[in-house]
Amino acid sequence: MTYYSLNHRSAPVDFRSAVLQGQAPDGGLYFPSDIPIWDQHFIDSLANLNKIEIGFRIMEPYVGESMRKEDLYAAIASTLSFDFPLKQISERIWGLELFHGPTLAFKDLGARFFSKCLELFVQAEDKKTIVLVATSGDTGGAVADAFYRMKGIEVVILYPAGRVSSIQEMQLTGYQGNIHALEIKGSFDECQQLVKQAFVDRELSESVRLTSSNSINIARWLSQQVYYGIARSQWMETVDPVIAVPSGNLGNICAGMMAHHSGLPIDHFIMSCNVNNVFVKYLSNLQYHPQPSLHTLSNAMDVGNPSNAVRIMELLKQKKDGMVSNAVVGYSVSDDQTSQTIKEVFNAYNYLLDPHSAVAYSSMNHYLNLHPRKKGIVLCTAHPVKFPESIEDLIDQSIPIPPAAASLFNRKKEFDALDADFAALKEKIFELV
Ligand SMILES: *Cc1c(COP(=O)(O)O)cnc(C)c1O
Numbered sequence: 001m002t003y004y005s006l007n008h009r010s011a012p013v014d015f016r017s018a019v020l021q022g023q024a025p026d027g028g029l030y031f032p033s034d035i036p037i038w039d040q041h042f043i044d045s046l047a048n049l050n051k052i053e054i055g056f057r058i059m060e061p062y063v064g065e066s067m068r069k070e071d072l073y074a075a076i077a078s079t080l081s082f083d084f085p086l087k088q089i090s091e092r093i094w095g096l097e098l099f100h101g102p103t104l105a106f107k108d109l110g111a112r113f114f115s116k117c118l119e120l121f122v123q124a125e126d127k128k129t130i131v132l133v134a135t136s137g138d139t140g141g142a143v144a145d146a147f148y149r150m151k152g153i154e155v156v157i158l159y160p161a162g163r164v165s166s167i168q169e170m171q172l173t174g175y176q177g178n179i180h181a182l183e184i185k186g187s188f189d190e191c192q193q194l195v196k197q198a199f200v201d202r203e204l205s206e207s208v209r210l211t212s213s214n215s216i217n218i219a220r221w222l223s224q225q226v227y228y229g230i231a232r233s234q235w236m237e238t239v240d241p242v243i244a245v246p247s248g249n250l251g252n253i254c255a256g257m258m259a260h261h262s263g264l265p266i267d268h269f270i271m272s273c274n275v276n277n278v279f280v281k282y283l284s285n286l287q288y289h290p291q292p293s294l295h296t297l298s299n300a301m302d303v304g305n306p307s308n309a310v311r312i313m314e315l316l317k318q319k320k321d322g323m324v325s326n327a328v329v330g331y332s333v334s335d336d337q338t339s340q341t342i343k344e345v346f347n348a349y350n351y352l353l354d355p356h357s358a359v360a361y362s363s364m365n366h367y368l369n370l371h372p373r374k375k376g377i378v379l380c381t382a383h384p385v386k387f388p389e390s391i392e393d394l395i396d397q398s399i400p401i402p403p404a405a406a407s408l409f410n411r412k413k414e415f416d417a418l419d420a421d422f423a424a425l426k427e428k429i430f431e432l433v
Contacts, residue, residue, distance in 0.1 A: 001014070001015065001032055001033060001034065001061060001062055001063075001064045002014060002032075002033045003015070003017075003018040003030035003031060003032055003033065003218060004030070004031060004033060005024030005025075005026050005028030005029070005030060005031075006024075006028040006029045006030075006031055006310050006311070006314060007024065007026040007027055007028030008026075008028070009026035009028070010024040010025045010026040010028065012033060013030070014064065014065065014066055015062060015063050015064055015066035015067075015218070016066035016067075016121050018030040018218050019066075019114070019117050019118065019121060019211075019217060019218060019219045020118075020121055020122075020209065020211055021211065022199065022210070022211045022212030022213075022214075022216060022217050023196075023199050023212060023216055027196075027199070027200060028310075029216050029307070029308070029310055029311055030218050031311060031314050032062060032218075032222075035258060035261050035262060035315075035318070036061040036062070036262050037262055037263055038057075038262045038263040038264070040263075042057055043263055043264070043265065046229060046232050046233040047233050047234075049233060051080050051084065051226070051230050051233075052073070052076055052077050052080055054226060054229040054230060054233060055076040055079070055080055055223075055226040055229070056072065056073050056076050057229075058225050058226055058229055058259070058262075059072065059076060059113075059222065059223060059225075059226070060072065062218075062222050066121075067117075067120060071120055074116075075113060075116035075117065075120070076113070076226075078112070078116060079109060079112040079113040079116060079223070080109070080226070082100045082101050082102075082108075083097075083100050084096060084097065084098060084100070084227065084230045084231075085097050085100075085234075086231060086234040086235065086377065087351075089345065089349055089351045089361075089378070090345070090348070090349050090351075092368050092374070092375045092376065093361065093364055093365070093368070093375070093376055093377075093378060094235075094241075094375075094376070094377045094378070095351070095353075095357065095361075095377070095378050095379075095380045096227065096230075096231045096234075096377050096378070096379050096380060097380045098227060098379060098380060098381055099354075099380060099381065099382050099383040100383075100404075101142070102142075102145045102404075102405075103138070103141040103142045103144075103145050103171050103408075104382060104383035104385065104386055104402070104405055105138040105141070105142060105300070105381060105382040105383070105386065106138075106224075106227070106252065106379070106381040106382070107138045107139050107141075107142035107143075107220075108142045108145070108146070109223060109224065109226065109227070110142075110215065110219070110220035110221065110223050110224050110251070111139070111142035111143045111145070111146040111147075111213065111220060112142075112146045113219055113220070113223035114143075114146070114213055114217055114219035114220045114223070115143075115146035115147050115150060117219045118131070118147075118150075118153065118211065118219075119150055119153070122152055122153065122209070125152070125209065127207075127208060127209045128152065128154065128208050128209065128432070128433055129152060129153045129154070129208070129209045129211065130153075130154050130155075130156060130208050130209065130210050130211070130429060130432060131143065131147060131153060131154070131155045131156070131211055131212070131213045132156050132158075132195050132198055132199075132210055132211070132212055132213070132429075133155065133156070133157050133158070133195070133212065133213040133214055134158045134159075134188065134191035134192040134194065134195045134214060135157055135158070135159045135164075135172065135188075135191070136159075136160070136163070136164075136188040136191075136248065136299060136300050136301075136302055136303065137159070137163075137164045137165065137168045137299050137300040138168065138300045138381075138382060138386075139213070139214065139215075139300075140157040140158075140159055140168075140171070140172045140181070141168060141171030141172055143155060143157065143213045144157060144171065144172060144175045144179045144181075145171070145175070147178065147179065148175050148177065148178070148179060149177060149178065150178065153178060154178050154180065154432045155178060155179045155180065155213075156180045156182060156428065156429060156432070157172055157179070157180065157181050157182060158182050158184050158191040158194060158195060158418075158425070159172055159181070159182070159183060159184065159188075159191065160184055160186060160187050160188045160190070160191055161183045161184060161185050161186070161417070163187070163188065163295060163299060163302070164299065165299070165386060165387055165388075165389060166389070167385070167386045167387075167388070167408070167409075168386065169413070170408055170409065170411060170413065171408060172415070173413040173414055173415045174408065174411030174412065174413060174414075175411075176412070176414050180416070180428070180432065181414065181415035181416070182415065182416050182417075182418050182425070182428065183415050183416070183417045183418065184418055184419075184420050185417065185418070185419050185420060186419075186420030187292070187293060188293060188302060188303065189292065189293055189303075189304055189305065190420040191420070192214070192307070193420075194420065194422055194425050195212060195214065197422050198210060198422070198425065198426070198429070199212065201422075201426065203426075204426060204429060207430070207433055208429065208432075208433055210429075214249070214307060215249050215251025215252075215307065215308060216251075216307050216308070220251065221251045221254070221255055221308070221311075222255060222258070223255075224251065224252050224255035224256070225255045225256070225258055225259040225262075227252075227255075227256070227379070228243070228255070228256045228259040228260070228264055228266070229259065229264065231243065231377055231379075232264055232265065232266070235377070237375050239267065239373065239374060239375055240265045240266055240267040241266060241267060241375060241376055241377045242266075242267045242268045242269075242270060242364065242367060242368070242371075242374050242375070242376035242377070243256060243266055243268075243269055243270070243376065243377045243378075243379065244269075244270035244272050244360040244361070244363050244364040244367070244376060244377070244378045244379065245269060245270065245271060245272060245360060245379050246272050246298065246301060246356040246357060246359050246360045246379060246381050247271045247272055247273050247279070247301060247306075248273075248276070248300055248301035248302065248303040248306065249303050249306045249307045249308055250271070250279060250306040250307075250308035250309060250311075250312055251307075251308045252379070252381070253269060253271050253312075253328070254308045254311045254312050254315065256269060257269060257312065257315055257327060257328065258315065260327065261315065261318070261319070267374060268326075268327070268328070268329065268374075269327060269328040269329075270328070270329055270330075270331060270360070270363050270364060270367055270376075271283065271328055271329070271330040271331070272330075272331050272333065272359045272360040272362070272363040272364075273301060273330065273331070273332050273333070273359070274296040274297070274298045274301050274302070274332070274333055274334075274335070274338070274359055275294055275296060275332060275333075275334060275335075276291070276293050276294055276296070276301060276302050276303055276304055277330070277332035278290055278291050278304065278305070278306070278309075279306055279309055279312070279330065280330030280331065280332045281330075282309070282330075283328065283329065283330040284330070288309065288313075290304055290305035291304045291305075292304050296335050296338075296355075297335045297338050297339065297355040297387070297390045298338060298355040298356045298358075298359050300356060300381075300382070301356060301359070329367065331362075331363035331366060331367070333358075333359045333362045333363060337362050338355050338358045338359055338362065339358075339390070339394055340362075341353065341358040341359075341361050341362040341365075342355065342358045342391060342394050342395070343394045343395065345358070345361060346394075346395045352384045352391070352395065352399065353380065353384065354380070354381070354382040354383060354384040354386060354387050354391070355387055355390055355391070356381045356382050357378060357379070357380040357381060357382065360378040360379060360380075360381075361378045364376045364378050383402065383405075384399055385399045385400070385401055385402065385405065416428065
């Protein structure tokens with residue numbers, strides 16, 4: 001398996017180089033040269049395999065010769081050290097809870113797999129490795145936790161001032177050591193722009209090994225396919241599930257669509273966005289127009305120019321029937337609908353959704369009303385306790401903190417405040433070398 005740049009001006013590379021580079025030298029995102037087709041026996045036996053076997057089987061062809069089989073197996077096993085339960089919420093809707101990892105959001109899986117890959121790949125290097133990450137909330141915490149105390153690797157996290165929840169902020173700023181939090185006076189899009197600029201900067205690339213940990217990195221992006229295998233392995237209904245994915249940078253849903261392409265039995269995807277819906281519009285009119293992002297309750301999805309948009313376009317190009325609508329429909333959900341959904345689902349079913357999962361639930365509900373025989377899975381991407389500000393008033397009670405996360409709440413906060421200015425970021429990075 002090789003990976004080519006979607007800008008088509010760099011040479012294809014193997015898994016190892018693509019992970020180390022993050023982004024191709026021509027600025028493009030990497031995409032696999034061929035998408036594996038799973039054998040029928042694997043698909044039929046999903047219900048009998050455990051999550052680690054499922055993860056290993058899905059990732060093996062993508063990793064290829066870049067890792068020894070036993071190293072890959074160990075990386076998958078330590079990545080998947082928590083549960084991903086599928087719970088029935090209402091008559092035709094189930095929730096796949098992806099928030100039982102250390103930072104209570106679904107990005108733990110991708111961040112942990114990426115960190116294990118990087119740890120193996122940089123062992124023999126003498127250049128310092130710097131992981132740069134722009135975060136709209138959850139990525140930064142997951143990456144900080146995954147890399148904390150890893151030798152030879154420094155992590156620099158850029159997050160937009162005043163746009164992350166107080167718990168997310170604790171997760172971003174509470175690690176120290178090899179983790180460096182930068183509060184940027186600007187939007188998430190500006191943070192992302194700064195990271196992109198760093199990757200094309202000659203001076204930086206000569207003195208450090210820079211790599212990105214945003215979902216553009218194939219280790220993070222592709223490992224998310226495992227969720228869909230795990231979802232399907234727990235699905236006991238006779239009809240194939242519709243799956244609604246709360247979407248921002250579109251990494252997670254694009255991974256799901258790759259698994260679908262490989263043969264995973266799924267009825268359909270729903271791309272569930274908040275009012276930042278440029279790709280939902282693309283799905284209906286095939287016009288792609290990035291927009292400045294708007295602030296919403298589901299802040300991890302406040303993205304105006306989703307980085308994985310180009311990957312979905314590439315994947316849709318490869319679909320034999322060429323019919324976008326056969327694979328995915330898009331919905332855009334307002335903050336009012338999000339709040340209403342959290343309230344209704346809590347009152348009717350005693351299940352508490354976080355704002356991101358509520359966006360997906362709301363779209364699923366809408367879709368199932370139009371398709372009375374279908375059933376669906378909503379990906380629950382964050383634990384509601386991460387968003388007390390937007391939830392507690394709606395349900396009129398406080399949310400108990402899960403015991404596993406209690407230590408998050410008594411950490412010391414440390415960060416540097418920075419203007420959205422590339423020269424200032426560069427100076428910070430040089431301080432770490
Ligand atoms: C990052 C995030 C999303 C969006 O995922 P993408 O892969 O960027 O589309 C959704 N929900 C939560 C809680 C997130 O942290």
